Every structure is written in structure tokens, then in C-alpha cells.
Amino acid sequence: MGSGKSTVGELLAQRLGVPYRDTDADVVATEGREISDLFLTEGEPYFRERERAAVAAALAEHTGVLALGGGAVLDASTRSLLAGLPVVYLSLEVDEAVRRTGLNQARPLLAINPRRQWRELMDARRHLYTEVARAVVATDDRTPDEVADAVLDALELRDE
Numbered sequence: 001m002g003s004g005k006s007t008v009g010e011l012l013a014q015r016l017g018v019p020y021r022d023t024d025a026d027v028v029a030t031e032g033r034e035i036s037d038l039f040l041t042e043g044e045p046y047f048r049e050r051e052r053a054a055v056a057a058a059l060a061e062h063t064g065v066l067a068l069g070g071g072a073v074l075d076a077s078t079r080s081l082l083a084g085l086p087v088v089y090l091s092l093e094v095d096e097a098v099r100r101t102g103l104n105q106a107r108p109l110l111a112i113n114p115r116r117q118w119r120e121l122m123d124a125r126r127h128l129y130t131e132v133a134r135a136v137v138a139t140d141d142r143t144p145d146e147v148a149d150a151v152l153d154a155l156e157l158r159d160e
């Protein structure tokens with residue numbers, strides 16, 4: 001959360017001239033409710049199942065850049081679907097994560113004590129991000145444009 005998947009994903013799609021899609025937006029569109037509302041009224045397992053289905057549908061239909069939510073990799077079937085694809089893990093440190101996500105309340109898992117929550121989530125997930133990623137790109141001291149450049153370099157997609 002806050003590493004720039006949605007922001008950089010859209011930039012990358014523009015640069016590559018391909019469609020962009022974000023599975024969080026797909027869930028919101030299908031459910032007709034915001035993610036924070038889904039967490040609050042239906043609970044996290046409900047959201048995770050919708051997220052799993054949204055990722056599977058997007059990976060089957062979409063050709064372009066796909067941004068996932070930060071917890072999508074918790075699902076083993078999602079990790080299997082990602083195997084072999086050019087997945088990029090956008091990493092960042094806790095200070096910058098809190099700076100970026102503290103400006104809005106859209107992420108229910110960071111609503112209370114965001115610094116501690118973010119650390120705990122990362123400790124639980126870091127190995128999963130590493131497992132599915134073909135490349136890891138640090139985002140801390142980079143603008144979104146610089147991150148997009150670094151992703152293109154890491155995936156050897158630059159046409160220079």
C-alpha cells in the first residue's frame with residue numbers, strides 16, 4: 001500500500017501504449033461500493049474473495065499493465081496465476097509509506113496505527129512479493145516517472 005502500483009501502473013501503460021487495469025477498481029465497480037465500505041460491512045474475507053475473482057478475470061482477459069492491491073498475493077491461487085508473468089514488486093520503506101498513505105483514509109488496514117500496521121503487513125508479506133516478482137524496484141527516492149523508467153529498465157522493455 002502506497003508503493004505506487006496504481007499511479008505507476010497507469011504511467012507504464014501510457015508509455016507502452018497498452019491498456020491499464022486495476023483490480024481494486026474492478027472490485028469497486030462490480031460491487032458498487034468502496035473498498036473501505038466492503039471491509040467495514042462485509043469483512044476482509046469477503047473482500048479477499050472478490051479480489052481473487054477480479055485478479056483471475058483480469059489475468060484471463062486483460063492484455064496490458066495490471067495493478068493489484070497489496071494483499072492480492074496472500075491468495076495461493078493468485079500466486080500460481082502470477083507465476084511466469086513479468087510481475088514487478090514496487091518496494092518502499094515505512095516512513096515513505098506512511099507519508100504517502102496518511103493523506104487519505106481509503107485503506108482500511110491502515111486506518112489505526114498505520115506505521116505499526118504497515119510494518120506488520122510487510123513482515124508477513126515481503127516473502128510473497130519476492131516469490132512472485134521477476135523484478136524488485138525501490139520507489140522511496142523516486143518520482144512516479146522515475147519509478148516507471150526503472151520498471152522498464154528492470155524488465156528490459158526500453159526501446160532505446
Ligand SMILES: Nc1ncnc2c1ncn2[C@@H]1O[C@H](COP(=O)(O)OP(=O)(O)O)[C@@H](O)[C@H]1O
Binds near residue numbers: 100101139
Ligand atoms: N514515487 C512516488 N513518489 C511520491 N508519491 C507517490 C509515488 N508513487 C505514488 N505516490 C503517491 O502515493 C499515494 C499512493 O499511491 P498509489 O499509486 O495509490 O499506491 P498503491 O496503489 O501501491 O497503493 C498516492 O497519493 C500517489 O500519488
Ligand SMILES: O=C(O)C1=C[C@@H](OP(=O)(O)O)[C@@H](O)[C@H](O)C1
Binds near residue numbers: 005024
Ligand atoms: O494491502 C492490502 O491489503 C490492501 C491494499 C489496497 O490496495 P493498494 O495496495 O493499491 O493500496 C486495497 O486492495 C485494500 O485496501 C487492501
Ligand SMILES: [Mg+2]
Binds near residue numbers: 005006007067068069
Ligand atoms: Mg493501488
